[in-house]
Amino acid sequence: xxxxxxxxxxxxxxxxxxxxxxxxxxxxxxxxxxxxxxxxxxxxxxxxxxxxxxxxxxxxxxxxxxxxxxxxxxxxxxxxxxxxxxxxxxxxxxxxxxxxxxxxxxxxxxxxxxxxxxxxxxxxxxxxxxxxxxxxxxxxxxxxxxxxxxxxxxxxxxxxxxxxxxxxxxxxxxxxxxxxxxxxxxxxxxxxxxxxxxxxxxxxxxxxxxxxxxxxxxxxxxxxxxxxxxxxxxxxxxxxxxxxxxxxxxxxxxxxxxxxxxxxxxxxxxxxxxxxxxxxxxxxxxxxxxxxxxxxxxxxxxxxxxxxxxxxxxxxxxxxxxxxxxxxxxxxxxxxxxxxxxxxxxxxxxxxxxxxxxxxxxxxxxxxxxxxxxxxxxxxxxxxxxxxxxxxxxxxxxxxxxxxxxxxxxxxxxxxxxxxxxxxxxxxxxxxxxxxxxxxxxxxxxxxxxxxxxxxxxxxxxxxxxxxxxxxxxxxxxxxxxxxxxxxxxxxxxxxxxxxxxxxxxxxxxxxxxxxxxxxxxxxxxxxxxxxxxxxxxxxxxxxxxxxxxxxxxxxxxxxxxxxxxxxxxxxxxxxxxxxxxxxxxxxxx
Numbered sequence: 001x002x003x004x005x006x007x008x009x010x011x012x013x014x015x016x017x018x019x020x021x022x023x024x025x026x027x028x029x030x031x032x033x034x035x036x037x038x039x040x041x042x043x044x045x046x047x048x049x050x051x052x053x054x055x056x057x058x059x060x061x062x063x064x065x066x067x068x069x070x071x072x073x074x075x076x077x078x079x080x081x082x083x084x085x086x087x088x089x090x091x092x093x094x095x096x097x098x099x100x101x102x103x104x105x106x107x108x109x110x111x112x113x114x115x116x117x118x119x120x121x122x123x124x125x126x127x128x129x130x131x132x133x134x135x136x137x138x139x140x141x142x143x144x145x146x147x148x149x150x151x152x153x154x155x156x157x158x159x160x161x162x163x164x165x166x167x168x169x170x171x172x173x174x175x176x177x178x179x180x181x182x183x184x185x186x187x188x189x190x191x192x193x194x195x196x197x198x199x200x201x202x203x204x205x206x207x208x209x210x211x212x213x214x215x216x217x218x219x220x221x222x223x224x225x226x227x228x229x230x231x232x233x234x235x236x237x238x239x240x241x242x243x244x245x246x247x248x249x250x251x252x253x254x255x256x257x258x259x260x261x262x263x264x265x266x267x268x269x270x271x272x273x274x275x276x277x278x279x280x281x282x283x284x285x286x287x288x289x290x291x292x293x294x295x296x297x298x299x300x301x302x303x304x305x306x307x308x309x310x311x312x313x314x315x316x317x318x319x320x321x322x323x324x325x326x327x328x329x330x331x332x333x334x335x336x337x338x339x340x341x342x343x344x345x346x347x348x349x350x351x352x353x354x355x356x357x358x359x360x361x362x363x364x365x366x367x368x369x370x371x372x373x374x375x376x377x378x379x380x381x382x383x384x385x386x387x388x389x390x391x392x393x394x395x396x397x398x399x400x401x402x403x404x405x406x407x408x409x410x411x412x413x414x415x416x417x418x419x420x421x422x423x424x425x426x427x428x429x430x431x432x433x434x435x436x437x438x439x440x441x442x443x444x445x446x447x448x449x450x451x452x453x454x455x456x457x458x459x460x461x462x463x464x465x466x467x468x469x470x471x472x473x474x475x476x477x478x479x480x481x482x483x484x485x486x487x488x489x490x491x492x493x494x495x496x497x498x499x500x501x502x503x504x505x506x507x508x509x510x511x512x513x514x515x516x517x518x519x520x521x522x523x524x525x526x527x528x529x530x531x532x533x534x535x536x537x538x539x540x541x542x543x544x545x546x547x548x549x550x551x552x553x554x555x556x557x558x559x560x561x562x563x564x565x566x567x568x569x570x571x572x573x574x575x576x577x578x579x580x581x582x583x584x585x586x587x588x589x590x
Contacts, residue, residue, distance in 0.1 A: 018132060019129070038164045046169060065117065069404070075202065098110060163175065202259075206248065261393075280347065504544065507579050520557050551570070
């Protein structure tokens with residue numbers, strides 16, 4: 001069971017500087033993913049190693065980020081999202097400094113892994129926004145935070161290229177350390193801690209199992225082209241990943257407070273959002289792999305655009321900038337049509353961008369057009385994902401659920417890197433012993449991205465529509481009984497969901513195994529032992545109760561002849577609901 005309480009010692013976010021500060025933190029950690037792209041071809045020489053070994057410098061960041069996102073999200077739910085955000089940024093700063101002072105391969109890999117660990121900051125930032133911002137500001141704020149993955153990756157390319165071209169490459173790491181330190185300072189000053197806490201323990205075995213499964217799965221994806229896709233090592237790791245993740249899933253279903261609530265993850269709203277996220281990740285990374293290479297290839301190839309590293313980065317930069325500016329556009333579209341429709345519009349724009357891109361590769365300005373169109377589509381798609389996730393999970397699981405969604409995007413980019421890298425390698429021409437990508441390879445890559453985003457559209461079509469989501473906004477049956485005697489049934493009245501959620505308790509009634517319990521009676525008792533309200537849980541186990549004033553209360557729940565189970569809670573007053581899940585042992589849902 002996971003319950004959420006409010007720590008009265010924490011401050012409630014005011015919202016003034018929280019959005020730009022958290023968005024800046026997201027951009028900073030996203031920069032780590034593409035920081036070394038401008039010098040990737042020179043890494044073997046810079047580190048004095050083979051090309052296959054040098055790829056570990058990029059692979060380590062990816063693996064660490066994949067492992068960190070769900071784990072840091074869960075730790076944030078338990079111990080404070082702001083605290084874990086600062087810890088993530090601090091680890092990134094340490095990793096940047098380690099990498100900045102070395103040219104040894106193994107030490108560099110350690111530093112880069114620590115840099116990748118900071119990817120957990122993005123779901124933590126989304127969780128902080130949900131907990132602290134008023135509803136009217138939440139949509140555009142989460143959109144900007146979610147898009148920061150692409151914004152940071154896009155903006156890093158030209159800046160890193162400029163630094164690498166005019167300074168020692170280690171300056172890239174010192175610059176990232178400075179950005180991380182600045183982000184920590186801004187977070188300490190402008191971002192109060194979230195009052196929401198999940199009561200429970202951290203699932204250590206679940207974290208270890210998920211980490212092992214992810215590493216076993218992502219390692220052959222990122223190294224398969226070097227090892228051979230049909231080699232014993234690659235196939236063996238894929239098989240081991242399947243076994244480990246299956247055993248991990250069975251274990252998580254039996255844990256009372258799992259790292260990832262697989263029952264929640266299996267809900268259509270969460271499952272199809274995560275599947276669509278993978279496809280958007282595939283589409284996002286394809287343009288980052290194709291356009292820089294096309295721009296830098298010499299014109300003597302007949303199709304290369306002959307641009308410098310810096311100019312190539314500047315031509316791709318509109319991808320990230322457009323993603324950033326789509327946040328307010330997303331808020332308007334989503335407010336009118338809902339995040340599902342916005343996600344589908346975004347993916348349609350991505351498909352149009354890649355389709356048009358098949359014939360727009362003959363001039364530098366055409367690549368800018370492609371970047372702008374794709375940036376708009378990816379920005380809308382990425383902005384929709386956290387809203388869809390948050391709308392389907394309780395607040396006590398916000399960090400972990402968004403961490404898992406961020407992980408799905410990372411898996412998408414990893415698959416994209418492997419598949420498109422293989423396509424470009426297999427279609428390349430050998431010129432003077434050097435593999436030169438061909439226009440055929442670029443176009444096939446764009447077709448793969450188009451197919452991925454169209455598959456994502458199919459997944460999005462299965463998401464619950466706006467009408468289904470609107471049912472959650474209808475008035476809930478709530479009992480208010482200021483005059484009722486203790487133990488007597490209260491007279492029911494209809495209270496709008498928004499009003500109730502702003503001044504009371506809400507959550508779900510669950511069995512010990514996490515199964516929702518419908519029509520369970522939840523009674524609110526004040527400090528004097530008087531009944532302050534009562535309600536019945538909905539089909540999904542959800543309940544909402546208003547409180548007459550701030551103070552200490554007891555929530556008693558009964559169902560199917562079991563209970564009552566009493567849980568103490570405190571409401572601090574104000575305009576936020578306290579999230580609290582209640583559990584009954586051995587209850588068979590009605």
